[in-house]
Amino acid sequence: MPHADPIRDLGVRLTADGGELRVWSANATSIELCILEPQSDWVAERLPLTRGDGDVWSVTSPALRVGTHYALSVDGPKGATHAFDPERLLLDPYARGLARTPEGGWRATVPDTDFDWGGATRPGIPLDHTVIYEAHLKGLTRLNPEVPEQLRGTYAGLAHPATIAYLTELGVTAVELLPVHQFVSEQRLTKMGLVNYWGYNTLGFFAPHAAYATREAQQAGPDAVLREFKGMVKLLHEAGLEVILDVVYNHTAEEGRGGPTTSFRGIDNASYYRQDADGTYIDTTGCGNTLDFALPAAQRLVLDSLRYWATELQVDGFRFDLAATLGRGADAAFDPEHPLLRAIVEDLALQGVKMIAEPWDVGFGGWQVGNFPRGWSEWNDGYRDRMRNFWLRDIAQARAMGTASEGIGSLARRLAGSNHVFALERGPLASVNFVTAHDGFTAADLVTYDRKHNLGNGENNRDGTNDNKSFNHGVEGPSDDPELRRIRRKAVRNLLGTLLLSAGVPMLTAGDEFGRSQRGNNNAYCHDSELTWLSWDRSDWQEDLFEVVKTLIRLRRENPALRPVRYGRWGRRRRAPARWTGTTRTAPR
Missing domain, CATH: 2.60.40.10 (Immunoglobulins)
Structure with a gap:
């Protein structure tokens, strides 16, 4: 623009x-x-x-x-x-x-925005060296006894030396935080006595979520909350860790037409929200409303918000929730050349900032994996499904029927970067690989449950996907059988080992590195409790798993062949990619 x-x-x-x-x-x-x-x-x-x-x-x-x-x-x-x-x-x-x-x-x-960055700058980690750690800001440190009690579950808790030491020992390079824009709980959840724990219900696109600040900062007001957030980014950067934010621009906390009117609806409902002539909202998000990104003012809102967080708050990247919605034009159809999708990766103020799409929404034609413009990386759900099928469902089928449904070929192309999904010029780094995420089973639950167990969500187990591609190995839920436990733990290692040794950008869900369980709940968005907080009281097998994951990340870091920047092609010799020294790129030797 x-x-x-x-x-x-x-x-x-x-x-x-x-x-x-x-x-x-x-x-x-x-x-x-x-x-x-x-x-x-x-x-x-x-x-x-x-x-x-x-x-x-x-x-x-x-x-x-x-x-x-x-x-x-x-x-x-x-x-x-x-x-x-x-x-x-x-x-x-x-x-x-x-x-x-x-x-x-x-x-x-109007907050006081003064802050002394003390010379701290973005680590600038190349995409091929990136290992993403997806975490909930509160849940990551809420139970950590090495973090002072008043800092647990806060921005300051994430920046505490104990947390930073843990992340750097594990070897991840970026912390991807579930939403930290100011959000509120939906009216439905509040009436049920539940909360929106994940945070996908944004009230304001320019303010940090106040409840994630320390009590002292909250009492001091928005200025102190903002300073605490900046202080977190500064300390993570000084430790060489990047900060990626999960951002939710596709809808707002105003919900459907019967929801609370706090901002956009009262300022210009007819312009900001997609709707029919009779005022019925056209909802491609499943959250009650959808911002209309055919509107230049809505496009400007997203770009200005991104610029603010990336420049004034020094954030390193963004993961866009339901990003297909951002690419819908006046006819509500997805357009890979949508001006907003182009502007996000071409804006001069956002150069060097990582942009990751969740490349789908719930509207017509909503699944758009592989169709985003160059410069974007995308969550690769096909990778997730194939890994789960290979290590879990194929085994279950072979036990039941004597043969698996798919061969090794479909696994191999996912290992090599999914070149059948992403254009040649985009390369394997367009693929953000994952086997779990905040949404769905944890890695430990994938090998423990065949069915979701979501009764605690208050919807009679109707919410959450039924297609988990999991395998309980013959017994539903936890077991005291030593052999069954051994098999399940081996399956977790297989899943995480494949993830961290595949071409593409790996994303590890917080807690999978030590076998965290949510007791079979695959949609724990409404639980702010020990069900979703990371436990730091771990058994020997969990410590062993942590060491395995740490070793896998180290092997990935030390071996460029595991993180190619281009797809391999027969008959052509290619120059080796530049090496990363931790500060700048150097020519290959």
Whole structure:
């Protein structure tokens, strides 16, 4: 997008004359800036915004300064596709700080963004040397006795020397965090007494999730929460570890039309959300609403959010939840040349930042693995399924019927980087390989359960996939049989060994390196408990498994043949790839 685009500099920018607020809305007839008394909904001052080019409304006021709490009041036409209500106080979509009110609501704040990075810079780890560790920020350290109690489950806990020592000993190069944009739990879960633990329900795309900060930082407010997040990134970078964020731009926490109106719906529902003429939402996410990325303002929102986290907060990469939604045009069809998908990997401010797609959604034509533009890496679910089939379901079938369904050929092409899926010019590094993720069985549960056990989720075991491609090896659930335990543990080693020795970018799910179990729950998104937190009380066999995984990662790091950057081709000799010294690339010897 050219700099001359009028949809720019949205949100609050501090100036010599005070702060300038810019808000986009095509259908609003009036917008007011409401200056709020801290910790209340009382409006101390109302200031009208003026509509300018590109439907950008703006106002400058000395009242907009660091520490100010503010909201928007937006009015507009009535109709099936609109949801204007000037009595409702709304969040600025670009708010860098979000604070709770005593009534439990949320208000935008202008945070102090000063921070001393102390010379810390991004590690800049090449993609072929990358080993991703997918983790939940709270769950990773919540039970770790080597982390001080007040830091467990927080940004500071992830940055604690004990956590960093564990990650560096394991040998992973990047921590991919489940969503840390400010999120809230859905109304349905709250009524059931459950929570959205995973965080795929974003309230604000520019503010760190406050509950992941220490209690001290939370009490000090959004400024301190932001500093703690930056401090985490700084310390991880100093240890040579990258930070990748799982980001959820495909939908918002406003849910369906009966959901809470906190921001986009009240600012311009007809523009931001895909809907029919009668106001029915066109939902390709399964979460109640879908942002319309045929809209330039929605595209700008994503790019501005990415730039903010990558530049001002020094984040190293992003994994895009339901990324096929970001590539849907005006006709709602996926387009691999969609301007947003191109802009994300071509934006000059985002060069060198890792971009990983979850290349599907739940809409028509939603499975798009292998179809993203060059510059993207993608979660390779075909790799996951083939590895599970080879090491688990094929064995189960051979036991039952005397023969397995597939041969070694389909396994081999996955091991070699899935060149039947990704274009030659993209190469094997387009494939993010995984055998488990946050969503589904853990590695230990894959070899222990044939069926999901999700009754604790409150949906009568209807939620979560039924197609786990798992094998319990003859007994459902845990067993005291030593031989059965040995076979199951061997199967876990086979799965993780294949993962870490395959061409592509491996992603290890936190806890698989020591055989963590969720007791057969394959959709534990609503459990903030010891079911989902990593246990640090481990048996000898778990320590042995950790050593195996650590050795596999070391072998991968030491052997370039295990991490090719191009697909092999018969009859052509290729120059060896450059080596990575830990700081810069050097020519091969």
